[in-house]
Amino acid sequence: MRARSFFLSTLKEAPADADVVSQQYMIRAGMIKKLAAGVYTYMPMGLRTIRKIEAIIREEMNAAGAVELLMPIVQPAELWQESGRWEKYGAELLRIKDRHDRDFVIQPTSEEVITDIARQEIKSWRQLPVNFYHIQTKFRDERRPRFGVMRGREFTMKDAYSFDRDEEGASKSYDAMYAAYQKIFTRLGLMFRAVRADTGAIGGSRSHEFQVIANAGEDVIAYAPESDYAANIELAEAFSVLEGRQAPAETMEKRATPGKEKCEAVAEYLGLDLLKSVKSVVLAADRVNEKGEPMPAKIVLVLLRADHELNEVKAGHLPELKEGFRFATDDEIMQAFGSKPGYLGPVGVKEDVAVYADRTVADMSDFCCGANEEGFHYTGVNFGRDLPEPAVADLRNVVEGDRSPDGCGTLKLQRGIEVGHVFFLGTRYSEALGATYLDENGKPQILQMGCYGIGVTRLAGAAIEQSHDEKGIIWPDSIAPFEAVICPMNYAKSEDVRKAADELYEELKAKGVDVILDDRDMRPGVMFADWELIGVPHRIVIGDRGLKNGEVEYAARGNLAEKIMVKTAEAADFVAGRIRK
Amino acid sequence: MRARSFFLSTLKEAPADADVVSQQYMIRAGMIKKLAAGVYTYMPMGLRTIRKIEAIIREEMNAAGAVELLMPIVQPAELWQESGRWEKYGAELLRIKDRHDRDFVIQPTSEEVITDIARQEIKSWRQLPVNFYHIQTKFRDERRPRFGVMRGREFTMKDAYSFDRDEEGASKSYDAMYAAYQKIFTRLGLMFRAVRADTGAIGGSRSHEFQVIANAGEDVIAYAPESDYAANIELAEAFSVLEGRQAPAETMEKRATPGKEKCEAVAEYLGLDLLKSVKSVVLAADRVNEKGEPMPAKIVLVLLRADHELNEVKAGHLPELKEGFRFATDDEIMQAFGSKPGYLGPVGVKEDVAVYADRTVADMSDFCCGANEEGFHYTGVNFGRDLPEPAVADLRNVVEGDRSPDGCGTLKLQRGIEVGHVFFLGTRYSEALGATYLDENGKPQILQMGCYGIGVTRLAGAAIEQSHDEKGIIWPDSIAPFEAVICPMNYAKSEDVRKAADELYEELKAKGVDVILDDRDMRPGVMFADWELIGVPHRIVIGDRGLKNGEVEYAARGNLAEKIMVKTAEAADFVAGRIRK
CATH class of the missing domain: 3.40.50.800 (Anticodon-binding domain)
Known part of the structure; x- marks a missing residue:
């Protein structure tokens, strides 16, 4: 290509709303041009990189035995109603009406359509396994699109869907995709980690994210330098940092802590070690009665050591919260605890409040917590003596130095950008849509599914976040324009x-x-x-x-x-x- | 590829709603799968053909100096409002609202977006000419999607947009695209014709359609076997089939023709030659007064020889109808002519009805027409004697045997499927959106534009319509799966x-x-x-x-x-x- 026959367009400065380096450089280098919030034109320079990314993905998907097709962008609502996602997906699902007032969506993913195809096309075990993929435009109506192509609304994704006879077959399909992804991200010239990830609301038992290592990443990865353990912090198991619970040494005392609402302030005011303080987080799960009428929310009190952070994904696994939860309102807190936030604690809570202690808290003794009365905290609190033994769960984010879940040394943290995801779906969609095949005995069986995504356009941004300097982008050879x-x-x-x-x-x-x-x-x-x-x-x-x-x-x-x-x-x-x- | 590693899925019978051969065969051959009306999944077999079509188009577009980019599918309404198409486009433009209730469209074409890019990116004459193209998903919300991929709602189109300094430059860009299209359709292995086409409401002076020859085509092409003349019947100029007007030989008589509303029935009943009958077609153009309030429609009476057909595109060029028209309602006809349809004619019509005679009608004498009274017709009618000389225009479709507009022999007709269109746009969009460049003297000048489309997915259907037998499809080598x-x-x-x-x-x-x-x-x-x-x-x-x-x-x-x-x-x-x- 000669530059004069091409279209070069560089800018000295990025627009003020470009909030990450990759976005700034892609705009300045004339790779993308913003059309609307989260919607970009790929200019000639940018499209070259996107096409190279697509070509590498396509080659490796084909080599792994997947078959390419192309599903539509505009999809009828009926399938989304059948799967239940029409109701559950939320505002990110762009719902539209055609001229005849029929409901459609602009696809954010294609589980429904591919399962609809499978239930029509796959009749016999002889056709299995099969793995369909497409590289297609997606739309997710993000509330606040940002980071350029990394969290846009219109973007290109490669999504693949495997169909197998049983979990064993599905597991092989999963492994094949995992291996293909390793090849893809290696060929793309990126530093990346495959990390265990939460399987979320979909259920299923296996899930890995492929994270491009970059300081600007939204995700935090916990990994063990001494082994191959790596997991999204959402998932990484956290153990108690204490070696069992000490016997009580103090008596419980109620102490005035006027205006001291944060653990740090309380500890400083009372001259206590922060690591002896317990933080109370109040969560709420909305409920309806049998008639579908709203009831007061179920209130859950989560106890964390003051220096630890709540892990919301883990909290979402608690039985009371697994259908969804939110932080409790001040009114709900006042109702349940008789105190405003800042002075809450597990001592003497009402029976209808569920109390869960993080594993570390369960090992604490002689600790400090709120007294459920404005301006007061307790010190010298002990489970089993001053309050019942709590239910215990893993509820916090791991921190650097935590011991690795695989027993090999301790964890380190780094930030990453999720660019790929392999997911064992099981029968979540095939059951909802009735996608079955006939086995050797002529008996219908539910298809086992997996889904496998790669953010094509996001990859361009992630590559830049990983590799740039003050002058601009430093592309890997394989995806440079x-x-x-x-x-x-x-x-x-x-x-x-x-x-x-x-x-x-x-x-x-x-x-x-x-x-x-x-x-x-x-x-x-x-x-x-x-x-x-x-x-x-x-x-x-x-x-x-x-x-x-x-x-x-x-x-x-x-x-x-x-x-x-x-x-x-x-x-x-x-x-x-x-x-x- | 080995068949067992691919995905083959053939059907013995096509679904009942498949209305053309290409649709039936594409479904039966497992190339496409219907998801909704006019929305298809390209199954693995079908996608291979689509990709080959895309690759040939891309190669020839690049060879012709066009530069590929990728504009978004979801486009903000503001640009469409700026161009005026938000109001004018009609129901085929799928209008959507995002979660913040902002208006967007799913693009049917990208004139607005590319002109928006040009007005930001093109600053100087040094950057010209430039021709941008993309191969992208389009959506047109057809009222009645049909013919499979040939008139679907979601489809793939290659659309290119050239920008030039002046009409001379734009003309060169047009010629380059015309030549590239010749190469593309030749490489695709198709029999096709480049035909002159109407420039429609957009104006501009040059337009060619590329038509794949096929009996199932929706378009009719008029061509001269003795020359290279070829035009869409919408455009092909029709001359009078008579050699001037004979002098009147009969007197005008009013004849009872009870229940005879069609020219054929009247001629048979009166024992007249059908070629002496004039057909009256009443058109209406809606109007508003200065306050924007609706007024009675302007009524236009079009006169055609009984065996000729109205050409609506040509009628649309009449001064009274150029802002759009429709057929008049029975009420409007009664109001304007004092008679129901079937007995209408130009004799004694009210002054506020505009009368236009097709060129052949203007050469007729002693003709028969309705008497504007139910149950009666006139015979022996003559212009200049029984009624004023009419305004004359070319208003009919050509028929086989008409003389060719280029003077070379006579015309033949064949059916075609429009698969490409090159169009000189002029300043239609650049003026509306203020897309200018600075010339050598530093003075801003409006960009001259052309647009050039190819229906990628439609081409697959058109190729099949052109080449198949009772067993199935017969693909050209270049685009066979x-x-x-x-x-x-x-x-x-x-x-x-x-x-x-x-x-x-x-x-x-x-x-x-x-x-x-x-x-x-x-x-x-x-x-x-x-x-x-x-x-x-x-x-x-x-x-x-x-x-x-x-x-x-x-x-x-x-x-x-x-x-x-x-x-x-x-x-x-x-x-x-x-x-x-």
């Missing part, structure tokens, strides 16, 4: 330079290098700044001075300081040899 | 057959042939029927009998009767040589 750029100095006026640049351009093309020749004849500083921003990984500068010595200058985008002079005749081989295929 | 199929007889049990089939499969793959090996081990009749239905153009049958002579059997889908025995060792070369690349 161009693998190499030729920057000729004085292209219009120097015949030598033009000839050398044109020749090298043709040679590189002949070697299969995806090269762009910058024939715009701009000042070197402007030209270099453009390509450093765009992040093309291999750059060849051709100037009269070098040509006098029969040389051109090579630099890798990841190491611009190291400029290598290469014989002109060997330049094409040199560059081609540097590109990681 | 597979170029060749190997049908081994007794694949599971005959080791010789399996070995020969596997070897030929590998050889063909090595030669770059897109081949599928049918390893399903089905009965020959079932296997052949499947591939004849699917329409793979080259078939190799391998059986023990032929192998004994060292031979396999080749047949082309287009000529199954001619079975050619080929030496096994030469089979790969033979098949590869038959494929039109």
